[in-house]
Amino acid sequence: xxxxxxxxxxxxxxxxxxxxxxxxxxxxxxxxxxxxxxxxxxxxxxxxxxxxxxxxxxxxxxxxxxxxxxxxxxxxxxxxxxxxxxxxxxxxxxxxxxxxxxxxxxxxxxxxxxxxxxxxxxxxxxxxxxxxxxxxxxxxxxxxxxxxxxxxxxxxxxxxxxxxxxxxxxxxxxxxxxxxxxxxxxxxxxxxxxxxxxxxxxxxxxxxxxxxxxxxxxxxxxxxxxxxxxxxxxxxxxxxxxxxxxxxxxxxxxxxxxxxxxxxxxxxxxxxxxxxxxxxxxxxxxxxxxxxxxxxxxxxxxxxxxxxxxxxxxxxxxxxxxxxxxxxxxxxxxxxxxxxxxxxxxxxxxxxxxxxxxxxxxxxxxxxxxxxxxxxxxxxxxxxxxxxxxxxxxxxxxxxxxxxx
Numbered sequence: 122x123x124x125x126x127x128x129x130x131x132x133x134x135x136x137x138x139x140x141x142x143x144x145x146x147x148x149x150x151x152x153x154x155x156x157x158x159x160x161x162x163x164x165x166x167x168x169x170x171x172x173x174x175x176x177x178x179x180x181x182x183x184x185x186x187x188x189x190x191x192x193x194x195x196x197x198x199x200x201x202x203x204x205x206x207x208x209x210x211x212x213x214x215x216x217x218x219x220x221x222x223x224x225x226x227x228x229x230x231x232x233x234x235x236x237x238x239x240x241x242x243x244x245x246x247x248x249x250x251x252x253x254x255x256x257x258x259x260x261x262x263x264x265x266x267x268x269x270x271x272x273x274x275x276x277x278x279x280x281x282x283x284x285x286x287x288x289x290x291x292x293x294x295x296x297x298x299x300x301x302x303x304x305x306x307x308x309x310x311x312x313x314x315x316x317x318x319x320x321x322x323x324x325x326x327x328x329x330x331x332x333x334x335x336x337x338x339x340x341x342x343x344x345x346x347x348x349x350x351x352x353x354x355x356x357x358x359x360x361x362x363x364x365x366x367x368x369x370x371x372x373x374x375x376x377x378x379x380x381x382x383x384x385x386x387x388x389x390x391x392x393x394x395x396x397x398x399x400x401x402x403x404x405x406x407x408x409x410x411x412x413x414x415x416x417x418x419x420x421x422x423x424x425x426x427x428x429x430x431x432x433x434x435x436x437x438x439x440x441x442x443x444x445x446x447x448x449x450x451x452x453x454x455x456x457x458x459x460x461x462x463x464x465x466x467x468x469x470x471x472x473x474x475x476x477x478x479x480x481x482x483x484x485x486x487x488x489x490x491x492x493x494x495x496x497x498x499x500x501x502x503x504x505x506x507x508x509x510x511x512x513x514x515x516x517x518x519x520x521x522x523x524x525x526x
Contacts, residue, residue: 123151125335128212130232132157134289135253136218138175138316145188149335154208155193165307166193174304175314178432185304196230209239214335218253226266233266240271247277247332253285257349277329284323284348286356288433289316317433323348347404351411354460356424358453359392362474363428364440369477372437379429391470392421396457399464444482450507454478459511472518493523
């Protein structure tokens with residue numbers, strides 16, 4: 122029985138290929154509504170009777186999935202804004218899927234403003250709000266923004282954090298869309314959503330009494346922090362490590378590394394014996410199957426296969442982008458190395474990824490010489506005023522990895 126209404130902010134591959142798609146597949150929603158400021162995209166989907174396509178990559182191929190009956194509005198347009206507020210005031214599930222939490226309170230028609238205004242006039246029995254931005258405290262940040270405007274959060278509203286391990290991309294090259302036989306989002310749009318079929322998404326446990334979410338596939342957890350760390354220090358760290366090692370060897374696509382035994386061995390050892398060994402020690406008393414040798418090994422092997430899936434066909438430059446952030450002292454590469462050191466694990470394989478990442482960073486900034494001194498200059502630029510008790514040891518590990526190659 123269709124009892125739910127879904128409204129999503131932002132219409133990228135995660136919103137379209139996960140939240141809106143799962144809402145559609147569930148059969149539990151009367152309406153699926155999207156707020157999007159790209160007017161060309163709004164017009165194209167609207168002209169297509171609220172239908173769009175998302176290309177879903179499995180281990181055996183790509184399937185174009187059609188989602189129908191969606192309504193899409195541009196909050197910058199006064200008429201659309203009014204319609205959007207009506208939908209929000211009736212919504213039982215809302216999802217923010219923006220480039221950054223910095224967009225929550227950006228502009229006159231910000232997400233925080235629109236949600237706050239709609240909650241004042243809400244007729245929904247209860248509402249949960251998924252925050253799908255890549256930030257461990259996204260829910261808390263959005264909650265604070267709404268509290269500032271509304272004065273508080275109603276008892277029948279809960280804002281949830283998420284851990285999204287689903288890899289996705291927007292393909293914008295016309296030739297690539299044709300070559301991969303992808304279905305564009307809608308007629309008139311030279312873009313295609315390409316996502317993997319994985320949908321085991323973790324969310325904060327819903328604690329609203331007598332309320333059951335309409336999207337059934339998500340997995341609730343009382344405390345997401347351990348799983349957020351597994352995402353950052355496992356999934357994200359190894360994805361970046363693979364990209365930097367691949368770039369160093371001249372590969373262009375992540376899938377090209379699938380049969381490179383040397384690279385995959387480094388990635389596997391870093392994932393299981395360094396990231397995994399540390400996280401299992403840290404969370405051994407949690408009682409969750411992920412934080413066991415068997416569970417984490419399965420997690421790592423599944424992700425390594427998905428990261429190099431030829432049907433997802435991820436570009437190395439896309440996976441390696443923004444090296445200054447990814448090589449930050451507390452981010453995925455060096456953050457994993459510090460975690461390993463904290464639990465008595467020597468992260469020599471992660472250090473190989475770190476050295477490769479610094480070479481990639483230097484190349485991106487026009488450098489052509491890669492002495493260890495050059496790497497240290499780059500590292501000092503990246504770390505700037507960041508500090509850690511493990512700094513000296515991290516440098517030693519990078520030096521060892523650099524000269525080993």
